[in-house]
Amino acid sequence: MTEERKAPAIRFKEFSGQNAEAWEQRKLEECSEISAGGDIDKSKLLNNGKYPVVANALTNDGIIGYYNDSFRIEAPAVTVTGRGNVGVAKARNENFTPVVRLLSLKSDYDVVFLENAINTQNIVIESTGVPQLTVPQLGNYKIFFPSPPEQRAIGSLFQDLDKLITLQQRKLEVLKEQKKTYLKLLSPAKGQKKPVLRFAGFEDEWKEVKVSDIFRVTRGQVLATTEISEEKTDTHKYPVYSSQTKNEGLLGYYDKYLFETAVTWTTDGANAGTVNYREGKFYSTNVNGVLLSDEGFANKVIAEILNNEAWKYVSKVGNPKLMNNVMSEISLVIPNDFREISILSSLFQDLDKFIALQQRRLDKLQNMKKALLEQMMM
Structure with a gap:
């Protein structure tokens, strides 16, 4: 969108056409009252109550508790995160109390419109420490209003x-x-x-095994990202799995495979100990361990059972790790x-x-x- 056009690409029918009103650009400090949150009165804070107490956080809409007898900001208003993940706006339609590092805006504009207008600004604060958005900085941002x-x-x-x-x-x-x-x-x-719960026809006790009793324990190999295709093609048809959790670890596709139907786990990093079942032919990078079985133990339910146990064995000294030798010794209880x-x-x-x-x-x-x-x- 350009300032010269002074109108978005798409508008509702009743607001478009030759005689449509142009949007007006204004600084937030010129059209709203911006304030910063204050300290929490812990003596008044309740798990449930009348007026939300809102922190500089994204989970649970930032609500950390309630006051029953007071509030600081009268709705409607918009809050904006001011530290860490800065610049995230949220419309507030009930009276509330903002706490430290959360900014609040009061204006005559529609709060849901203003929330989304601010969220399209891509607010970035250059900082060598923890990013922090102040009242004057937020006030300097310009918004187009219809x-x-x-x-x-x-x-x-x-x-x-x-x-x-x-x-x-x-x-x-x-x-x-x-x-x-x-x-x-x-x-x-x-x-x-x-x-506790079983399908009909099964009454036998499950058996305890070590991972090394039912699997051959190995590891993936290094693969340059330049060799990987983001999309599946006729030549690059084999999935490549890495340590990431996004998209279930799928990094892309390669023209060769290393394994077929196995269980993988993340060996290093923040996701160490995460276990996945991999069906079919695939390539695994070096930050994945691989469990192979010729007897059918590489299946979904064994992977799920192992995923519930593996994280307990991750070494947290320095970079989290779950190496092959430790994985081999993990005990599981599985169906007979x-x-x-x-x-x-x-x-x-x-x-x-x-x-x-x-x-x-x-x-x-x-x-x-x-x-x-x-x-x-x-």
């Missing part, structure tokens, strides 16, 4: 989109929690040999009957597919919002 009716129309659109995104996020979170619950109920508790292993593996694979589907739907909604913001804001 007429009040157009603000409300845009704000309503993005408010509806945010509701859809929130619902989809909750659906995804519920599915992930359900998977954890199923794994807990369908696996023996600590010190036990039988699960391969039929039970097969049924459980199918269940968790189906759950993961459904979770992946819901994640794609969430990604689609978030990408839709991002695209609309780019086209409907200036």
Whole structure:
């Protein structure tokens, strides 16, 4: 968007055309009252109450508790994070109290519009330490504003989109929690040999094994990123897995493979101990350990059981690590009957597919919002 155009690429029909009003650019300090948060009165802070107490944080919308008898900022207003992950705006529609490092804006503009307008500013604070956004710095940012009716129309659109995104996020979170619950109920508790919940026809005790009893323990190999294709092609058709957690560790695609149907784990770094089942032919980088089995133990449910245990053995001295020799000695309790292993593996694979589907739907909604913001804001 250019200042000369003074209008976004996409507008609602009733606000477009030859006689459409141009957007007006103003500094935030000229059109809003900006203030910084203060200290928390811990003697008044409650887990539940009437007025939210909002911190400089992104989780739980920043709410850390409630006051029952007082508030500092009257809604509607917008808060902006002022330290760390700076510049994240949030519309507030109930009276609240901001705490240290959280900035608040009061204005006559639609708060949902203003939230999204600020969030498109890509606020970056150059700092050798922890980035911090001050009241004067925020006040110097320039925002393009349409007429009040157009603000409300845009704000309503993005408010509806945010509701859809929130619902989809909750659906995804519920599915992930359900998977954890199923794994807990369908696996023996600590010190036990039988699960609480089982499929019909299975009554035998599970057996305890070491990883080295059922797997050959090895490791991936170094691969230059320049050799990897971001997209799957006719030549680069084998997935390359690394230590990252994004996209389930998928780094890209390569024209050769090292392994076929195995279990991998992250050996180094922040994600050390993360275990994944890898079906089919694939390449694994050197920051992944690989567990191979000719007897069918490389399957989804064994990977899930191991993932619940492996993190306990990660060395936290310096860079987190879970090396081959330590992995080899980890004990697991697994089904005796391969039929039970097969049924459980199918269940968790189906759950993961459904979770992946819901994640794609969430990604689609978030990408839709991002695209609309780019086209409907200036």
